[in-house]
Amino acid sequence: MANAKMTETQLAEACGVDAKTVGRWITDPNRIPHARHRWATCEALGEEETALWPNAIRTALTSGPDKEDGIEGRFETGHVNLSVFRFDDEMIVTPILARRVGHDSPMMHLRRRQTDGMFDRFSAHVEELWSRGRDIREVGHDAQA
Known part of the structure; x- marks a missing residue:
């Protein structure tokens, strides 16, 4: 957020969430926002999703509703x-x-x-x-x- 010169309130407005929600994203490293909010955050901050939430993709592939057994992924x-x-x-x-x-x-x-x-x-x-x-x-x- 510092590189993008944004406050929690500004980021919240850009993502369509409450500032308290952004605060929880920052203070709880295990909290992974909904995909649409992650995408909006990446756009607003100019960052990759994996840089902000490294576990988001792994979680989606291993536990998502459309998980496919034939798909392989590597980090x-x-x-x-x-x-x-x-x-x-x-x-x-x-x-x-x-x-x-x-x-x-x-x-x-x-x-x-x-x-x-x-x-x-x-x-x-x-x-x-x-x-x-x-x-x-x-x-x-x-x-x-």
């Missing part, structure tokens, strides 16, 4: 700045741009058309990151995972 604590969704010979890649939130970054739909093309290069990069990452369902992750 990488190094320099990633990349979201990837792969489906056989297609993938959706969103490189996160510096000083931008995820929804302000480009999204590329890649298809494997040739050996060592852009798809294969991103695929190799993602495999390297995947091998270093930790499963989102592991118990005992630290808050920054």
Whole structure:
């Protein structure tokens, strides 16, 4: 909030909640706001959701009503700045741009058309990151995972 030069009251107004609610988000690290409020907060502060609520995505994937057993996810604590969704010979890649939130970054739909093309290069990069990452369902992750 300091970087965005916002008060609790200003953030509350931007998110459509009471200032006391924002105060609870700040003082209780285990409190995860509803998705629409997280998105509004990220937009107002210019921050990524994972920076503000690292456990939000893990919680949604492991306990959400639409949890899929066939979906795998990993957290990488190094320099990633990349979201990837792969489906056989297609993938959706969103490189996160510096000083931008995820929804302000480009999204590329890649298809494997040739050996060592852009798809294969991103695929190799993602495999390297995947091998270093930790499963989102592991118990005992630290808050920054």
